[in-house]
Amino acid sequence: AQRVTQPEKLLSVFKGAPVELKCNYSYSGSPELFWYVQYSRQRLQLLLRHISRESIKGFTADLNKGETSFHLKKPFAQEEDSAMYYCALNTQGGSEKLVFGKGTKLTVNP
Amino acid sequence: IAGITQAPTSQILAAGRRMTLRCTQDMRHNAMYWYRQDLGLGLRLIHYSNTAGTTGKGEVPDGYSVSRANTDDFPLTLASAVPSQTSVYFCASSVSPGNSPLHFGNGTRLTVT
Numbered sequence: 238a239q240r241v242t243q244p245e246k247l248l249s250v251f252k253g254a255p256v257e258l259k260c261n262y263s264y265s266g267s268p269e270l271f272w273y274v275q276y277s278r279q280r281l282q283l284l285l286r287h288i289s290r291e292s293i294k295g296f297t298a299d300l301n302k303g304e305t306s307f308h309l310k311k312p313f314a315q316e317e318d319s320a321m322y323y324c325a326l327n328t329q330g331g332s333e334k335l336v337f338g339k340g341t342k343l344t345v346n347p
Numbered sequence: 348i349a350g351i352t353q354a355p356t357s358q359i360l361a362a363g364r365r366m367t368l369r370c371t372q373d374m375r376h377n378a379m380y381w382y383r384q385d386l387g388l389g390l391r392l393i394h395y396s397n398t399a400g401t402t403g404k405g406e407v408p409d410g411y412s413v414s415r416a417n418t419d420d421f422p423l424t425l426a427s428a429v430p431s432q433t434s435v436y437f438c439a440s441s442v443s444p445g446n447s448p449l450h451f452g453n454g455t456r457l458t459v460t
Binding site: 246 | 380382387388389390391392437439448449450451452453454
């Protein structure tokens with residue numbers, strides 16, 4: 238079965254420190270992976286997707302098929318990065334099979 | 348600004364009552380979805396619709412129904428609300444049911460007493 242695991246419910250770092258939000262997935266086929274972010278009092282929005290291989294707001298994420306991971310990284314965290322982050326897996330067959338992890342709440346302290 | 352509108356923003360509902368959560372999008376997206384967000388459980392798919400006139404069940408469909416009479420609207424109905432349906436409900440849409448990203452509404456906070 239498809240599954241997304243975000244092992245950390247809460248993650249707290251200081252401003253300027255590196256941050257890594259972990260995401261592991263379970264899927265036997267070819268995965269499509271996303272990171273969504275929800276800032277306080279705002280709607281969920283797409284942060285980045287693995288096929289784009291881009292950096293958004295300083296964040297990057299690399300798909301590692303060997304480790305079945307898609308960890309989100311930023312070298313220098315900012316206070317405005319504080320938010321809820323969700324990793325999501327889209328399996329073949331359409332977005333109705335978009336599976337979300339349970340989320341990690343990131344707090345960046347001044 | 349184009350996007351997804353959900354109503355109401357929040358609601359307190361007595362158990363056993365019927366409730367419809369509204370969702371409207373003006374982006375002409377084909378696919379629409381309903382998720383519930385619960386602390387510690389993340390986002391779980393309730394129902395989805397790949398195109399107007401079709402719907403499908405997600406991970407947690409029991410106690411909920413949807414309809415998709417047209418492209419823009421995708422209401423979610425709780426026929427007889429129970430306290431376990433207390434949650435934040437998010438409507439989302441995407442251009443197609445493929446791997447296009449989801450656009451979310453602001454959510455509806457529902458409390459069933």
